[in-house]
Amino acid sequence: MAFFLETLLGGLMSGMLYSLVALGFVLIFKASGVFNFAQGAMVLFAALAMARFSEWIPGWLGMDNLFLANVLAFAVAVVVMFVVAWLIERLALRYLVNQEGATLLMATLGIAYVLDGVGQTIFGSDIYKIDVGMPKEPVMMLESVFEGGILINKEDFIAALIAALLVISLSIFFQKTATGRALRAVADDHQAAQSIGIPLDRIWVIVWCVAGITALVAGIIWGSKLGVQFSLSTIALRALPVVILGGLTSVPGAIIGGLIIGVGEKLSEVYLGPYVGGGIEIWFAYMLALVFLLFRPQGLFGEKIIDRV
Amino acid sequence: MFYRENGQFKTSYKADQQAFAIPQDRWAIVAIVVFAFIGVPLLVDEYMFRAILVPFLILTLAALGVNILVGYCGQITLGAGASMAVGAYAAYNFMVRIDGMPALAAILLGGLMAAAAGIVFGIPSLRVRGLYLAVATLASQFFWDWAFLRIKWFTNNSSSGSVSVADINLFGWTINSPTDKYLFCLGVLVVFSVMAKNLLRGNMGRQWMAIRDMDVAATVIGIRPMYAKLTAFAVSSFYLGVAGALWGFVNLGSWEPAAFSIDRSLQLLFMVIIGGLGAISGSFFGAAFIVILPIFLNQTLPLVGSLLGLDVSIALVSHVEFIIFGSLIVFFLIVEPHGIARLWATGREKLRLWPFPH
Numbered sequence: 057m058a059f060f061l062e063t064l065l066g067g068l069m070s071g072m073l074y075s076l077v078a079l080g081f082v083l084i085f086k087a088s089g090v091f092n093f094a095q096g097a098m099v100l101f102a103a104l105a106m107a108r109f110s111e112w113i114p115g116w117l118g119m120d121n122l123f124l125a126n127v128l129a130f131a132v133a134v135v136v137m138f139v140v141a142w143l144i145e146r147l148a149l150r151y152l153v154n155q156e157g158a159t160l161l162m163a164t165l166g167i168a169y170v171l172d173g174v175g176q177t178i179f180g181s182d183i184y185k186i187d188v189g190m191p192k193e194p195v196m197m198l199e200s201v202f203e204g205g206i207l208i209n210k211e212d213f214i215a216a217l218i219a220a221l222l223v224i225s226l227s228i229f230f231q232k233t234a235t236g237r238a239l240r241a242v243a244d245d246h247q248a249a250q251s252i253g254i255p256l257d258r259i260w261v262i263v264w265c266v267a268g269i270t271a272l273v274a275g276i277i278w279g280s281k282l283g284v285q286f287s288l289s290t291i292a293l294r295a296l297p298v299v300i301l302g303g304l305t306s307v308p309g310a311i312i313g314g315l316i317i318g319v320g321e322k323l324s325e326v327y328l329g330p331y332v333g334g335g336i337e338i339w340f341a342y343m344l345a346l347v348f349l350l351f352r353p354q355g356l357f358g359e360k361i362i363d364r365v
Numbered sequence: 366m367f368y369r370e371n372g373q374f375k376t377s378y379k380a381d382q383q384a385f386a387i388p389q390d391r392w393a394i395v396a397i398v399v400f401a402f403i404g405v406p407l408l409v410d411e412y413m414f415r416a417i418l419v420p421f422l423i424l425t426l427a428a429l430g431v432n433i434l435v436g437y438c439g440q441i442t443l444g445a446g447a448s449m450a451v452g453a454y455a456a457y458n459f460m461v462r463i464d465g466m467p468a469l470a471a472i473l474l475g476g477l478m479a480a481a482a483g484i485v486f487g488i489p490s491l492r493v494r495g496l497y498l499a500v501a502t503l504a505s506q507f508f509w510d511w512a513f514l515r516i517k518w519f520t521n522n523s524s525s526g527s528v529s530v531a532d533i534n535l536f537g538w539t540i541n542s543p544t545d546k547y548l549f550c551l552g553v554l555v556v557f558s559v560m561a562k563n564l565l566r567g568n569m570g571r572q573w574m575a576i577r578d579m580d581v582a583a584t585v586i587g588i589r590p591m592y593a594k595l596t597a598f599a600v601s602s603f604y605l606g607v608a609g610a611l612w613g614f615v616n617l618g619s620w621e622p623a624a625f626s627i628d629r630s631l632q633l634l635f636m637v638i639i640g641g642l643g644a645i646s647g648s649f650f651g652a653a654f655i656v657i658l659p660i661f662l663n664q665t666l667p668l669v670g671s672l673l674g675l676d677v678s679i680a681l682v683s684h685v686e687f688i689i690f691g692s693l694i695v696f697f698l699i700v701e702p703h704g705i706a707r708l709w710a711t712g713r714e715k716l717r718l719w720p721f722p723h
Contacts, residue, residue, distance in 0.1 A: 169687045
């Protein structure tokens with residue numbers, strides 16, 4: 057039982073991280089109808105920027121304070137992601153309005169290549185580490201309930217907390233602020249939003265920027281766990297089942313989908329994996345999402361698909 | 366002036382319905398095929414065959430398969446590499462496990478296996494479509510990647526995980542020199558292209574196109590979406606499977622699952638979108654573009670670097686390659702979202718009038 061709970065909690069925590077990446081997809085898809093395959097590349101880019109700036113800034117300023125260096129690096133990385141968002145809108149997206157979904161998908165793949173190339177040219181292509189002072193040692197919990205208690209990785213726990221915090225603040229931003237309202241209006245209907253005077257291009261920059269910041273947070277969390285390296289850009293592929301499970305247009309869907317996928321992956325790997333040779337978590341998430349899709353083609357919380365001839 | 370159909374009157378239904386109704390087109394195609402079979406082997410050196418032409422032919426075949434599904438039936442797939450893998454590994458298993466199996470038969474059987482797998486993984490297309498389907502097809506990609514890596518039976522228990530095959534023997538013709546490989550692949554490609562051309566203008570192709578344009582409307586006029594979509598998946602996967610088997614048998618000789626990873630799927634999708642969705646010629650243009658561009662960049666970038674007096678490291682070259690490749694793709698999509706085939710079609714319209722303005 058304790059082992060089961062441990063696996064479950066581990067799944068929930070990694071699920072939270074998937075939600076974070078999935079959130080980036082959903083934000084952009086809702087606002088601009090672009091299925092952003094570059095989200096993974098953005099995570100890598102942001103993490104690289106963070107890792108390198110936190111290395112460089114102490115040298116430039118001649119100071120020796122880890123906390124301050126990290127804060128500054130974070131600020132610089134946010135600015136970098138803003139510039140990236142602005143450039144993407146300016147150079148690519150604005151010319152691709154009203155294209156088909158597949159064309160836009162390919163365009164974001166092109167953007168992903170560019171981001172990968174630029175990121176590694178500027179920041180280098182070795183493995184870097186991000187040290188934001190995450191505690192590494194595991195803690196025991198619920199020792200009074202179970203014999204031996206359950207082991208929880210503190211780092212995962214904090215990461216999940218940060219992710220939850222970000223999700224909550226994003227929802228407040230979307231629901232309560234004027235910009236958030238404008239974003240939702242654009243998501244609902246481009247033309248109607250434009251006709252009441254919402255500037256589309258600025259909204260897109262904001263959306264890409266927000267997606268960039270979620271990418272940055274995801275990059276920092278994953279990067280401090282696994283090190284910043286090229287394979288970080290593949291976590292977008294891990295988050296894709298989350299997106300279709302939750303529905304491409306639903307923010308709560310991304311969160312709940314992430315949790316379901318995270319738990320499903322961990323449980324399947326632990327309980328099913330040994331029988332078929334292990335490593336099944338990569339495709340199991342997709343299969344899980346597929347089974348859901350067979351019953352609800354629009355995902356858990358997606359808008360109902362209505363066809364008219 | 367040279368490309369006008371004025372005065373060419375069709376006097377029978379047969380003449381009206383042939384694959385290339387305009388004689389200029391017909392002769393141009395025949396000339397290109399003859400040149401490819403006879404002219405190219407005389408003109409080109411071994412490096413060209415090995416590095417460019419053989420990969421180009423095989424990937425064109427694969428792009429044809431993707432185009433059938435994405436361009437003609439409107440079902441986006443990101444699992445093309447998996448179909449190639451199924452074809453390659455199935456063909457390998459037929460070769461290894463059955464004594465005296467002819468290689469050509471093994472390749473075709475590999476294609477059939479890929480078609481069967483394609484049907485199974487095409488089932489979600491009956492419920493979901495568009496981008497949801499694209500992600501759903503990734504399931505097949507990751508499943509087969511995993512299967513060929515972890516299930517030892519598929520690789521005949523090879524310890525390194527990579528499999529290899531001997532040279533193909535086709536009715537006494539051993540295919541081992543680059544020229545032989547080129548001719549063999551060219552032959553297969555020509556046969557499959559003719560097949561695709563005829564399939565697409567027949568009953569089945571029209572059903573696919575109806576589904577692509579509006580599947581609810583297609584259902585209303587009596588097209589069974591299940592039959593149409595699954596046949597598209599089957600035919601497309603068959604093409605991909607044969608291409609995959611050729612890629613393994615002819616181009617690589619020995620291979621690992623990584624040869625058919627998600628990058629391959631994305632590359633194939635790039636080909637059909639840059640080449641032109643819903644055009645057979647688009648597969649050729651797209652494959653040429655995607656195969657040649659990286660080689661071209663790889664060759665020229667160090668030269669440009671040395672001209673500018675920069676010391677260009679290999680890592681930098683590969684990064685700059687990424688950047689240029691990515692930006693060219695975005696550029697192409699912005700300038701001509703319908704692909705190179707559309708450029709070619711526009712050019713042909715211009716050619717009909719040339720040199721007169723109207």
